[in-house]
Amino acid sequence: MDSPAGYINWAFISISVPNLIVIGGMVLVFALALILPFPHSTSTKSSKR
Amino acid sequence: MSESIGTEAEVPSWTRATRDFIGKRLPLAHFLPDRQPAYVGSWVYVFGVATIASLAWVMLSGVILAFFGPQWWHVTGLGRFVNSVHFWSVQALFIFMVLHLWGQYFMASWRDGRAPTWMVGVVIWLVMIVTAFTGYLSQQNFDSQWIGVNAKDAINSSGGGAFFNVLNFGQMYGIHVMLLPIGITVLVILHIVQVRAKGVVRPIEGKGRGA
Numbered sequence: 001m002d003s004p005a006g007y008i009n010w011a012f013i014s015i016s017v018p019n020l021i022v023i024g025g026m027v028l029v030f031a032l033a034l035i036l037p038f039p040h041s042t043s044t045k046s047s048k049r
Numbered sequence: 050m051s052e053s054i055g056t057e058a059e060v061p062s063w064t065r066a067t068r069d070f071i072g073k074r075l076p077l078a079h080f081l082p083d084r085q086p087a088y089v090g091s092w093v094y095v096f097g098v099a100t101i102a103s104l105a106w107v108m109l110s111g112v113i114l115a116f117f118g119p120q121w122w123h124v125t126g127l128g129r130f131v132n133s134v135h136f137w138s139v140q141a142l143f144i145f146m147v148l149h150l151w152g153q154y155f156m157a158s159w160r161d162g163r164a165p166t167w168m169v170g171v172v173i174w175l176v177m178i179v180t181a182f183t184g185y186l187s188q189q190n191f192d193s194q195w196i197g198v199n200a201k202d203a204i205n206s207s208g209g210g211a212f213f214n215v216l217n218f219g220q221m222y223g224i225h226v227m228l229l230p231i232g233i234t235v236l237v238i239l240h241i242v243q244v245r246a247k248g249v250v251r252p253i254e255g256k257g258r259g260a
């Protein structure tokens with residue numbers, strides 16, 4: 001923590017590796033939230049249909 | 050007799066007006082629903098609740114830090130642990146809040162009269178950033194001094210220096226532990242009440258199946 005983070009430079013974009021990891025992880029979690037099926041309890045399922 | 054009740058209803062009353070206002074907008078069954086529409090069965094809706102859960106940990110650890118004070122949270126093992134719980138809960142809070150924001154953005158959840166819900170969300174977001182900033186200034190270490198010294202010029206050049214002295218620990222700490230937490234709590238309660246009053250917004254109509 002006492003040394004500066006590494007940086008990725010791409011044209012005018014400059015971002016630290018830790019920030020990139022956090023943003024990448026958030027995009028991943030968001031995608032998973034859309035893809036993964038949401039668990040339904042069996043009792044509500046049977047009462048619904 | 051029915052006549053007397055009729056005239057009674059004409060008498061202006063703050064209490065009755067408030068009751069009617071709440072009863073119309075937020076009946077108890079809406080306030081505490083035990084069922085939600087089928088489309089709410091998605092992980093996207095968990096982000097809002099995860100934000101509340103993170104906020105609860107932030108508040109709990111923050112109260113303990115305030116009680117025992119800077120000496121304790123820097124020097125003792127338990128103090129450093131609670132300090133870390135506070136810090137990492139804030140990281141979780143911001144991550145879940147932004148994931149929640151993305152979800153509401155892509156669902157365009159401001160539809161059908163829910164714009165105030167979105168706007169209160171925006172205000173929460175802004176207040177949260179100021180809270181994080183004053184939190185960094187309240188650490189009582191070299192890091193907070195560094196942040197304060199660097200931030201003072203920006204604050205002063207914006208005119209904010211007339212009200213805030215970021216090098217004044219007492220002022221920053223008081224704002225961080227007293228004023229902003231109360232503000233956030235009130236705003237989050239308002240946000241949830243707004244969601245409950247309108248119900249979760251219907252999905253955007255599509256042409257494909259299920260529409």
Ligand code: HEM
Pocket residue numbers: 093094095096097098100101104146149150153158159163166167168169170171173174237240241244247248249250251
């Ligand atoms: C501490 C921060 C926040 C907390 C605890 C919070 C919590 C919640 C909760 C629990 C819901 C119910 C539905 C769901 O979970 O998806 C909700 C709905 C909503 N939130 Fe937030 N929220 C926060 C910040 C924000 C922000 C930053 C925005 C956008 C700028 C936002 C916009 C909305 C909108 C538009 C809805 C209504 C969705 C609907 O009616 O279907 N919220 N919020």
